[in-house]
Amino acid sequence: MLNARIKLRHLQAFLEVARQRSFARAAERLSITQPGMSKAIRELEDILGTSLFERTARGVALTQAGLTLLRHAGPAMRALEEGVGALGEEERSARWLRVGALSTVESRLLPEALRRWHAKGSDDGQGRFAEVGVNVVTGSSAFLLSRLRRGDLDVVVGRMTEAREIQDLAFEHLYYERLLLVVRAGHPLAGVSPLVAEDLSVYPWVVPPPQTTLRQQLDSFCVRQAMTLPSRLLETLSLSISRGYTQGSDAIWVAPEEAVVEAIGRGELCELDLAIEQQGGSVGLCRNASLQSCLALEAFCETLREVAAD
Template structure:
């Protein structure tokens, strides 16, 4: 068992004197006085009850006991330094997250979660957000290029061996600008929807599957005038300035509906909505930062559900 009286400063001083073969040069390298260096080595020799150095005409040389200590103390200190360095590098890496975001969470959940998480972190905490279709984001998550993906994706076939955690349900809405010919029409017959442009998610996306199901249920054929995009700002602006019908995530249009700039049509695209949650790669060990951010996502999600 290591003598509790031996401190790290004792071993650091011993190793430096052994390297420099001089108390004066070792003291200079460690930025302490020469008397201080001599005192530290003397303390170590007293604790070990043996001489570690002997003075020669060319400076100081290690005794046999000193050589024995050097063989063990040197690797031990280097291993400790490497461990501390690795911990620092890992800690820095843990404070940077790579998040895949689907359009269903871009407006409220994700911005608020990032704000709270960064505010709670003691130091720097960076977040890189990648947007796109669920298939694209989940493939990057599987390859380890993302730490998690957040959004509505439970119907995505690409989840497979990934771990999905439900947070809340989010509906897709059919919305139009205030003053639109269909705004306030109730009951609204489905066939009337085909006479206007549509803003909808691209094919082969989770959200588009819901649109296709809606069309099948109501024997509705989509018009040729379509804007296919996942861009919320583009969809919002185009809808406000045209007669288009927008298939929009509820989160993305909540404020505009409340303010009266957009109006939900009296024809539900879906009732309960889809499961919004977070998806992680179960084959990878989660970092402390990832665990902390996921907990923040849960807290924000709970507050959003409670505020509805």
């Protein structure tokens, strides 16, 4: 039975701090003072008898107890919001499909899957998905998986099995994809073989940000090669920024294979002869089994499987 001392404001404050990873930003989003936000979280922790957050250099992070509460509180709050919103309203024919996309699938898998999915819904004679919009949210695996756990997303697509936030979410493997070291055509290292790690240290690098699954693989590569990344780093998950910077400089880009395979084929980019990983990481789709599914989501997941198989 739910403790009667736990109020709706406690759960709203908890979920917003978990979402923002900051007491100050959470307070701003809920239009309350930061002391008021801190008080609400402190009251909730006192009621539960455990700490929900721990302070880090980048803000606050959920403790194990916080992650457990988030797994249940997020979907419960969303169900409550949907129930209140449904009062006095007729069932609407249109809805949104909410998709989280990691950079590993932004270039080919996801655009093609969305195109086929919409085409299926329009061509089946029933127009099943003609009124269904798609909202695509991009970001790191930690950010997207946290939103999936709260019920803010229907599915997350990409390479994420190394993320600690995946935990009890349901992941389905689609295919493996490698990280590549790529440079512009005409780069001094293009075509050089064999390459050793020390050849790379004099150039700037374009890399995934810290605390991402792709950066973890890069860090492992650096340990194996006994090398340290240069100080001239561009940290971003944006494919367009990475591509533009790489093609206009001597930078070395740590890129998902999907994002660069066509440019390599056209001779615009070159893969360096030094492998970060052999097989690559598992790209797939992740869902929250505690959330109710729908026909549109099931059809979209099936389309992802078809495109991946192709």
